[in-house]
Amino acid sequence: xxxxxxxxxxxxxxxxxxxxxxxxxxxxxxxxxxxxxxxxxxxxxxxxxxxxxxxxxxxxxxxxxxxxxxxxxxxxxxxxxxxxxxxxxxxxxxxxxxxxxxxxxxxxxxxxxxxxxxxxxxxxxxxxxxxxxxxxxxxxxxxxxxxxxxxxxxxxxxxxxxxxxxxxxxxxxxxxxxxxxxxxxxxxxxxxxxxxxxxxxxxxxxxxxxxxxxxxxxxxxxxxxxxxxxxxxxxxxxxxxxxx
Ligand SMILES: [Zn+2]
Numbered sequence: 001x002x003x004x005x006x007x008x009x010x011x012x013x014x015x016x017x018x019x020x021x022x023x024x025x026x027x028x029x030x031x032x033x034x035x036x037x038x039x040x041x042x043x044x045x046x047x048x049x050x051x052x053x054x055x056x057x058x059x060x061x062x063x064x065x066x067x068x069x070x071x072x073x074x075x076x077x078x079x080x081x082x083x084x085x086x087x088x089x090x091x092x093x094x095x096x097x098x099x100x101x102x103x104x105x106x107x108x109x110x111x112x113x114x115x116x117x118x119x120x121x122x123x124x125x126x127x128x129x130x131x132x133x134x135x136x137x138x139x140x141x142x143x144x145x146x147x148x149x150x151x152x153x154x155x156x157x158x159x160x161x162x163x164x165x166x167x168x169x170x171x172x173x174x175x176x177x178x179x180x181x182x183x184x185x186x187x188x189x190x191x192x193x194x195x196x197x198x199x200x201x202x203x204x205x206x207x208x209x210x211x212x213x214x215x216x217x218x219x220x221x222x223x224x225x226x227x228x229x230x231x232x233x234x235x236x237x238x239x240x241x242x243x244x
Contacts, residue, residue: 001145001173001244002044003210004030004037006236008177008189009061011036012214016238017061020147020173024140027051027118031136031147033065038072040238047072048079052117056149057133058089066094074103083117085109087132109134123164128154129188135160137169143244146204148174148195150211152188161202168203170244173236175211176221192221196228206244210236 002023005016017034021044028045030037030053041047047069055063063086073079084090084104091106100106109115111126111134119141124134129150137160138145146160146169161168176192178184183191190198192209199207209225212218212235222235234242 001147001171001208002241003236003238004040004044005034005238006210006212007034007061008175008211008213010214011061015214016040017064018149018211019065021045022120022138022145022147024119027120027140029054029117029120029122029138032056032062032149033069034061035064038065038068043239047077050082052083052085054122054136055084055086055090056136056147057087057129057131058093059131059133059150060093062149063090063093066090067097067100070094070097070100070103079103081105083107085115085117085122087134089131123160123166125155125159125164127151137161137166139166144169145171145173145244148172150175150177150189153185153190153194157198157202157204168205170204171206171208171242172199172202172204173208173210173242174199176209176225177211177213179216179220179224182216192225193228196225196233200228200230205231206242207231207233208236208242209233212236 002021004019016036019037176195177189178191
């Protein structure tokens with residue numbers, strides 16, 4: 001899993017919002033396409049080698065590149081089609097700019113949806129967030145990665161592990177937007193420590209804390225998660241790659 005951007009809500013100077021490459025030897029998935037991630041993607045892979053784009057929800061820090069990707073793929077790169085797995089809301093906000101179905105092969109996904117893209121299996125679970133938001137579990141060759149997208153305290157990682165009969169994830173990439181000092185049940189996000197406790201609960205081997213908003217020091221999020229989490233913990237950094 002390679003980080004294309006990891007700022008929460010908006011990007012700090014020189015940074016990008018949420019976006020990740022999830023890759024096996026044979027398959028390349030682009031997961032969330034927040035502002036700035038398309039530029040960064042091109043440092044790693046050409047757009048035409050992306051097997052599918054998966055978008056968790058229609059908040060702009062996760063989906064705003066879609067109309068830009070359409071223009072690039074259609075008018076500059078000559079691509080004929082692109083598989084896009086997303087919520088209904090993502091399609092609606094993207095198509096404010098016009099019909100995109102001549103390029104995007106939309107596959108609407110929701111809670112409990114499953115998909116296979118190349119050799120990667122994906123399972124979706126609706127999180128606790130103000131708009132329909134989907135966490136994702138990726139499985140390939142006995143390895144698994146769970147990405148929480150955005151969520152409040154009303155959803156837990158067990159929804160993508162033991163509750164659905166799946167083993168502990170090898171790697172959790174989770175939002176830890178808040179710190180002890182900023183945490184509040186009113187906010188539809190969780191703290192780094194909350195995420196770490198949840199990752200322990202499902203026996204995750206490795207944790208990457210992401211979606212840190214500008215103005216909050218990533219090292220503080222790392223420290224608060226590290227105090228709780230039993231396995232290896234890191235904080236997301238654009239360009240970094242983590243192995244399941
Ligand atoms: Zn977000």
